[in-house]
Amino acid sequence: MRQWLSRHAQNCLSSLGRLISHPGGTFLTVAVIGIALALPAGLNVLVRNGESLAGGWESVRDFSVYLQPGDELAVAQALAIELEGRESVAAVSVVTADSALDDLRDSGGFAGVLDGVEENPLPHTLIVRPSPEATPDKLQSLAGELEARPEVDQVRLDTEWVARLNALLDFARRGIWLAAGLLVSAVIVIVGNTIRLDIENQRAEIEVAKLLGATDAFVRRPFLYAGFWYGLSGGLFALIVVALALLLLDGPVTRLSALYGGSFELQGLDMAGGGAVVGGGLLAGLGGAWVAVARHLAAIQPKV
Numbered sequence: 001m002r003q004w005l006s007r008h009a010q011n012c013l014s015s016l017g018r019l020i021s022h023p024g025g026t027f028l029t030v031a032v033i034g035i036a037l038a039l040p041a042g043l044n045v046l047v048r049n050g051e052s053l054a055g056g057w058e059s060v061r062d063f064s065v066y067l068q069p070g071d072e073l074a075v076a077q078a079l080a081i082e083l084e085g086r087e088s089v090a091a092v093s094v095v096t097a098d099s100a101l102d103d104l105r106d107s108g109g110f111a112g113v114l115d116g117v118e119e120n121p122l123p124h125t126l127i128v129r130p131s132p133e134a135t136p137d138k139l140q141s142l143a144g145e146l147e148a149r150p151e152v153d154q155v156r157l158d159t160e161w162v163a164r165l166n167a168l169l170d171f172a173r174r175g176i177w178l179a180a181g182l183l184v185s186a187v188i189v190i191v192g193n194t195i196r197l198d199i200e201n202q203r204a205e206i207e208v209a210k211l212l213g214a215t216d217a218f219v220r221r222p223f224l225y226a227g228f229w230y231g232l233s234g235g236l237f238a239l240i241v242v243a244l245a246l247l248l249l250d251g252p253v254t255r256l257s258a259l260y261g262g263s264f265e266l267q268g269l270d271m272a273g274g275g276a277v278v279g280g281g282l283l284a285g286l287g288g289a290w291v292a293v294a295r296h297l298a299a300i301q302p303k304v
Helices: 003-021 023-053 073-084 097-106 113-117 136-147 159-201 202-209 215-259 271-296
Strands: 062-066 091-097 125-130 152-156
Touching: 003 023, 003 202, 003 215, 023 073, 023 159, 023 215, 023 271, 062 136, 073 091, 073 125, 136 152, 159 202, 159 215, 202 215, 215 271
Parallel strands: none
Antiparallel strands: 062 125, 062 152, 091 125
């Protein structure tokens, strides 16, 4: 086992040293891989920041349930507890009539009018947040069921907007996956072509090694490690590209947000996103190296 691990460590370091000995070509290959991986990662960051800028897609899907004016708060709380047990409902918050009236006063323009009102005319309201799995048809059915209840006065649900939102989210997700699949395939082709050139450049060494009894696994190992280093370096390069892009855009976005009275800050890749970029680079690098080695290495046989 020690000898096996020692051989692997030796091949790993020697393949890294071989790449470092050709910095120009290695950097160009790593840069192309990194840019290819940075594109889907950047799309993911763009979608996440768009969700944050819009206040979160989930909050856009929220709908309001207005109870009958004059109903007790306990009625609203009981209905909220009942709705939270539904599969199509993620969360329910209760907005009391008093808090709604205070918010209306604070909004400006109504302070003088509301000061003369002796009784609160506003009803208790439930803000219902649907679960991500809830379809527009399910939400419409739930709204109809709630409107039929005696304690409910009105349900405000924009099913057309929910349908548009679901379609937009589905389009964005599929677009990211499609771009990621195409660009990872491009990385596999890039690494495979690079490894193929390395194999051709070392054809004489491979023939001598096989003549001396080296197995295909022994000859294959350095090229697989080269694919590993290409994939790892490309993934890290992609993270740097995304971080630099966010750094360049952060100042203009902050100033633009301040002009509209907001305080929006760009969000970068989280740990899961960064791990996916690096992991995708590693898998693509190893996959490209394996395809190149399996296709071209077996064709090289020593001439006796």
